Amino acid sequence: xxxxxxxxxxxxxxxxxxxxxxxxxxxxxxxxxxxxxxxxxxxxxxxxxxxxxxxxxxxxxxxxxxxxxxxxxxxxxxxxxxxxxxxxxxxxxxxxxxxxxxxxxxxxxxxxxxxxxxxxxxxxxxxxx
Numbered sequence: 001x002x003x004x005x006x007x008x009x010x011x012x013x014x015x016x017x018x019x020x021x022x023x024x025x026x027x028x029x030x031x032x033x034x035x036x037x038x039x040x041x042x043x044x045x046x047x048x049x050x051x052x053x054x055x056x057x058x059x060x061x062x063x064x065x066x067x068x069x070x071x072x073x074x075x076x077x078x079x080x081x082x083x084x085x086x087x088x089x090x091x092x093x094x095x096x097x098x099x100x101x102x103x104x105x106x107x108x109x110x111x112x113x114x115x116x117x118x119x120x121x122x123x124x125x126x127x128x129x
Contacts, residue, residue, distance in 0.1 A: 001017065001021050002017060002018055002021070003015055003016070003017050004016040004017070057074070060073075060074075065097060065098050065099050066096065066097055066098070066099050066122075066124050067121060067122050067123070067124065067125070068093075068096055068097050068111060068122045068124070069097040069098075071115045071117055071121060071122055072097065072115065075115055075116070077115075079093055079094050079097070082111065082114055082115070085114040086107075086110040086111045086113070086114040087110055088103075088107055088110060088111065092107070093111075096111075099124060105119075108122055108123050
């Protein structure tokens with residue numbers, strides 16, 4: 001590796017190296033970041049804080065009127081049970097599940113917590129609206 005160490009006119013230490021060597025270092029850094037992300041994901045799966053969806057699950061998610069409806073059904077909860085555990089009225093929840101009624105951020109946060117998922121998992125896709 002050909003490295004030139006020097007200083008800028010303001011005194012900052014810098015290193016100059018061939019672009020090909022820089023690209024190799026960049027690729028190694030990206031590989032290391034990918035490896036850390038994979039390890040973190042495997043840890044979340046292992047300790048139950050994350051879950052995988054099968055192709056059938058993904059089909060069910062796509063067919064559901066809203067992601068919220070999919071996750072409630074996946075958890076085996078009734079509308080009444082989820083409404084009670086999240087502090088939202090069952091009529092509001094039913095409307096949110098059908099996509100007929102929006103919810104505020106607090107409602108989605110409470111629902112996500114009750115379902116054990118991230119809030120992004122229950123908020124309807126903006127493109128579908």
